[in-house]
Amino acid sequence: VSGEPAPLTRAERKRAEQAEELRTEIIDAAFIEFAENGYHQTTISDIATRLSISSGTFYNYFKNKRDIVDYVIDRLTSQLLAALAADNPADVASTAAEYHEQSKRIAGAVDAVLDADWRVPRMLLFEATSIDAAMTQRVLEIFDLARQAASAYLQNGVRRGFLRDDIDIGATADAITGLMISVAVRSLSSRLDSDARRRQRETVIELLMNGITARR
Amino acid sequence: VSGEPAPLTRAERKRAEQAEELRTEIIDAAFIEFAENGYHQTTISDIATRLSISSGTFYNYFKNKRDIVDYVIDRLTSQLLAALAADNPADVASTAAEYHEQSKRIAGAVDAVLDADWRVPRMLLFEATSIDAAMTQRVLEIFDLARQAASAYLQNGVRRGFLRDDIDIGATADAITGLMISVAVRSLSSRLDSDARRRQRETVIELLMNGITARR
Amino acid sequence: VSGEPAPLTRAERKRAEQAEELRTEIIDAAFIEFAENGYHQTTISDIATRLSISSGTFYNYFKNKRDIVDYVIDRLTSQLLAALAADNPADVASTAAEYHEQSKRIAGAVDAVLDADWRVPRMLLFEATSIDAAMTQRVLEIFDLARQAASAYLQNGVRRGFLRDDIDIGATADAITGLMISVAVRSLSSRLDSDARRRQRETVIELLMNGITARR
Amino acid sequence: VSGEPAPLTRAERKRAEQAEELRTEIIDAAFIEFAENGYHQTTISDIATRLSISSGTFYNYFKNKRDIVDYVIDRLTSQLLAALAADNPADVASTAAEYHEQSKRIAGAVDAVLDADWRVPRMLLFEATSIDAAMTQRVLEIFDLARQAASAYLQNGVRRGFLRDDIDIGATADAITGLMISVAVRSLSSRLDSDARRRQRETVIELLMNGITARR
DNA sequence: GATGAATGAGTCTTCATTCAT
DNA sequence: AATGAATGAAGACTCATTCAT
Numbered sequence: 065v066s067g068e069p070a071p072l073t074r075a076e077r078k079r080a081e082q083a084e085e086l087r088t089e090i091i092d093a094a095f096i097e098f099a100e101n102g103y104h105q106t107t108i109s110d111i112a113t114r115l116s117i118s119s120g121t122f123y124n125y126f127k128n129k130r131d132i133v134d135y136v137i138d139r140l141t142s143q144l145l146a147a148l149a150a151d152n153p154a155d156v157a158s159t160a161a162e163y164h165e166q167s168k169r170i171a172g173a174v175d176a177v178l179d180a181d182w183r184v185p186r187m188l189l190f191e192a193t194s195i196d197a198a199m200t201q202r203v204l205e206i207f208d209l210a211r212q213a214a215s216a217y218l219q220n221g222v223r224r225g226f227l228r229d230d231i232d233i234g235a236t237a238d239a240i241t242g243l244m245i246s247v248a249v250r251s252l253s254s255r256l257d258s259d260a261r262r263r264q265r266e267t268v269i270e271l272l273m274n275g276i277t278a279r280r
Numbered sequence: 281v282s283g284e285p286a287p288l289t290r291a292e293r294k295r296a297e298q299a300e301e302l303r304t305e306i307i308d309a310a311f312i313e314f315a316e317n318g319y320h321q322t323t324i325s326d327i328a329t330r331l332s333i334s335s336g337t338f339y340n341y342f343k344n345k346r347d348i349v350d351y352v353i354d355r356l357t358s359q360l361l362a363a364l365a366a367d368n369p370a371d372v373a374s375t376a377a378e379y380h381e382q383s384k385r386i387a388g389a390v391d392a393v394l395d396a397d398w399r400v401p402r403m404l405l406f407e408a409t410s411i412d413a414a415m416t417q418r419v420l421e422i423f424d425l426a427r428q429a430a431s432a433y434l435q436n437g438v439r440r441g442f443l444r445d446d447i448d449i450g451a452t453a454d455a456i457t458g459l460m461i462s463v464a465v466r467s468l469s470s471r472l473d474s475d476a477r478r479r480q481r482e483t484v485i486e487l488l489m490n491g492i493t494a495r496r
Numbered sequence: 497v498s499g500e501p502a503p504l505t506r507a508e509r510k511r512a513e514q515a516e517e518l519r520t521e522i523i524d525a526a527f528i529e530f531a532e533n534g535y536h537q538t539t540i541s542d543i544a545t546r547l548s549i550s551s552g553t554f555y556n557y558f559k560n561k562r563d564i565v566d567y568v569i570d571r572l573t574s575q576l577l578a579a580l581a582a583d584n585p586a587d588v589a590s591t592a593a594e595y596h597e598q599s600k601r602i603a604g605a606v607d608a609v610l611d612a613d614w615r616v617p618r619m620l621l622f623e624a625t626s627i628d629a630a631m632t633q634r635v636l637e638i639f640d641l642a643r644q645a646a647s648a649y650l651q652n653g654v655r656r657g658f659l660r661d662d663i664d665i666g667a668t669a670d671a672i673t674g675l676m677i678s679v680a681v682r683s684l685s686s687r688l689d690s691d692a693r694r695r696q697r698e699t700v701i702e703l704l705m706n707g708i709t710a711r712r
Numbered sequence: 713v714s715g716e717p718a719p720l721t722r723a724e725r726k727r728a729e730q731a732e733e734l735r736t737e738i739i740d741a742a743f744i745e746f747a748e749n750g751y752h753q754t755t756i757s758d759i760a761t762r763l764s765i766s767s768g769t770f771y772n773y774f775k776n777k778r779d780i781v782d783y784v785i786d787r788l789t790s791q792l793l794a795a796l797a798a799d800n801p802a803d804v805a806s807t808a809a810e811y812h813e814q815s816k817r818i819a820g821a822v823d824a825v826l827d828a829d830w831r832v833p834r835m836l837l838f839e840a841t842s843i844d845a846a847m848t849q850r851v852l853e854i855f856d857l858a859r860q861a862a863s864a865y866l867q868n869g870v871r872r873g874f875l876r877d878d879i880d881i882g883a884t885a886d887a888i889t890g891l892m893i894s895v896a897v898r899s900l901s902s903r904l905d906s907d908a909r910r911r912q913r914e915t916v917i918e919l920l921m922n923g924i925t926a927r928r
Numbered sequence: 929g930a931t932g933a934a935t936g937a938g939t940c941t942t943c944a945t946t947c948a949t
Numbered sequence: 950a951a952t953g954a955a956t957g958a959a960g961a962c963t964c965a966t967t968c969a970t
Binding site: 534535536537592621622623625626627628629632636650653657658659660661663664667668670671673674675677678679681682685695696699700703704705706707708709710711 | 837884893925927
């Protein structure tokens with residue numbers, strides 16, 4: 065027995081690539097349909113027809129309709145984790161100004177991920193919770209991820225002294241997550257352009273930093 | 281044909297009351313099922329069985345399955361409008377402190393409406409968007425209502441000088457709406473008790489007023 | 497709470513009767529189709545079409561296609577038990593002649609049950625084993641029933657001394673069961689008339705009693 | 713075009729042998745699956761997977777799924793004919809004792825054929841009748857073969873005077889066939905070992921020869 | 929000859945809705 | 950007004966078979 069799997073021949077490699085390509089096309093087609101008509105209103109045959117493939121072919125690539133959503137959540141989760149973690153360690157900011165900058169950077173990175181295919185967050189926010197309890201759970205877990213990240217950043221700020229030491233970190237992290245989601249929902253509802261989205265992000269961050277009360 | 285409807289007899293009145301009662305019971309049963317299993321997973325027969333009525337009777341009270349959601353959105357919208365408008369004219373606050381108090385009052389009133397039957401906001405947030413585009417629109421209109429209300433309050437504060445005059449009112453109203461929704465989602469996800477919800481509301485309002493930045 | 501279920505009204509009784517009637521018609525239609533085209537080749541829609549009902553109606557009466565077979569096996573098993581046990585206690589025969597008579601009586605009773613709807617044994621013998629393992633098990637259990645009955649009768653005969661005391665009761669009971677089944681298969685394959693079936697039964701019983709060897 | 717097929721080269725002969733070998737492996741794999749899961753529950757892909765070949769290859773060796781059963785019935789029929797006819801001409805026995813010996817010999821030969829691959833008779837008895845009418849017919853023809861053979865042996869015995877001259881040869885041949893089948897079913901249901909099978913055969917033959925009635 | 933992806937016809941099954949009683 | 954059986958359109962999913970590589 066060999067410890068290595070047999071290396072792929074050229075033909076096998078090509079076939080595998082084409083398979084991966086079709087898989088991606090199916091995901092895209094599915095999400096276009098989901099976005100246009102909703103998950104429950106979309107049939108496998110709608111997806112297949114859009115690609116001019118047969119409905120049976122769908123099942124060569126995904127176990128069932130639900131499976132495609134699972135697959136995409138996996139992908140999105142890792143993309144978000146990458147965007148968050150990448151070059152943004154929680155403890156890098158040492159002043160409010162640096163924190164402000166970092167927040168804008170992270171918000172921009174998250175926005176970039178979500179904007180790359182806006183149908184994915186749309187699906188997650190508007191439809192996933194209606195698929196079944198397990199899927200709802202998966203979405204809530206993504207929110208939890210955001211909450212934990214926000215907590216870590218807040219803790220750093222409080223420790224360093226540039227954030228108020230009387231804030232309730234948990235509740236504030238919740239609020240920040242909520243703000244992020246609401247910005248996302250807003251973008252999705254009205255399909256803002258990238259500039260409008262940037263302005264909205266910055267307004268929200270500024271609001272978060274300084275509140276709305278007038279200073280004398 | 282008579283120009284006037286005949287006045288109701290006692291028996292007719294009683295019958296009408298019973299009908300209204302059953303209509304309410306159907307709504308309640310439906311929302312319990314929707315909350316437990318989701319809109320799409322709930323059948324008319326599930327709802328009927330819960331009430332020991334026949335599925336046919338459902339259709340004497342509602343045009344179809346979707347209709348019951350419409351009906352509830354109508355009810356919720358007017359309840360929210362009542363809670364918001366009632367004793368909270370936008371121009372009543374003249375200091376930041378009064379504004380703070382007013383905000384807590386309004387948030388409490390909204391919470392009371394939502395908490396009276398938490399299944400209703402759950403439905404709206406988690407399922408309505410998956411029913412169809414029109415239903416999604418209706419939910420977004422409720423959000424719009426909140427946005428408009430928030431705008432009015434913010435405008436008053438800026439005009440009176442107790443809120444910063446450099447805030448972007450539209451974006452800030454969006455943010456406030458987002459915060460409200462996220463507080464609601466959080467409550468629904470983890471079923472917080474009334475005290476925990478109050479604390480969360482107040483944290484968020486305080487955050488909104490003063491931001492998270494430490495003051496020297 | 498009352499110990500009694502509410503008595504049925506006249507209307508309810510009528511409805512229940514009609515339901516039972518349709519249920520029977522569905523069974524009959526199903527078995528006609530099974531007999532003509534085989535279980536696997538028969539679709540629910542074939543059955544429904546034959547009765548001019550919709551395919552959905554089938555599912556108001558049976559859980560699925562397999563369920564109808566289960567239902568019929570239940571019915572057949574109790575009919576066979578009734579036919580066997582009824583007036584044929586194992587110990588009633590005290591001479592070979594009485595035993596011979598009893599055998600013919602029992603064989604006749606079993607034949608009457610099977611002939612009442614020959615499609616049922618056809619189904620069981622020719623198709624049930626192909627449905628699934630559980631169904632095969634159910635059929636084998638019926639054979640076991642026959643084996644046990646045959647054993648009891650043989651034991652009585654050996655004890656009373658009118659049957660050979662050197663026979664292997666288990667193997668002989670197996671053989672008798674096999675003979676019964678083969679007579680049934682033969683009938684089903686060529687649709688013998690009632691007279692031919694009686695002759696066949698008697699030949700087999702005579703053979704069983706005396707063997708084929710010539711006596712000097 | 714040449715009038716003669718070109719003689720096979722060594723390489724061609726080898727290839728043909730390998731092809732024949734794979735064909736046999738496919739049959740074996742198919743019957744293992746059929747025995748485990750039933751004909752209808754077995755997919756071509758199940759068979760292919762078991763052999764680590766592709767499903768397409770199956771179709772290079774068999775016209776379709778049903779074809780493999782036909783093929784096996786052909787093979788079994790000729791094996792049974794060989795076993796029966798080989799060294800057992802119908803007129804060889806001239807005494808009851810010789811007849812008894814011959815019966816045991818034939819039964820043993822048949823058993824050897826069936827036992828060589830018990831999945832084949834299992835398939836025929838339990839599944840073939842559910843494939844389609846033509847397949848059922850083929851199985852019944854095999855039974856007919858048995859019936860004809862039994863008739864011939866009985867006739868010889870009656871003519872020679874060592875079998876009773878009052879037996880109904882047709883019905884008795886039927887009964888003998890039924891006994892053979894029932895012995896087979898019994899073996900298949902409980903997977904008896906070769907010794908138990910031999911004992912069962914001999915019991916049945918003895919029963920057939922002498923009946924169960926006690927002789928004074 | 930081998931491969932396995934693509935095909936699409938074929939079925940079961942569900943369920944919102946209707947309507948005769 | 951209540952009932953609940955009947956309806957049948959709709960859709961997910963399977964799998965024998967084909968065929969380009």
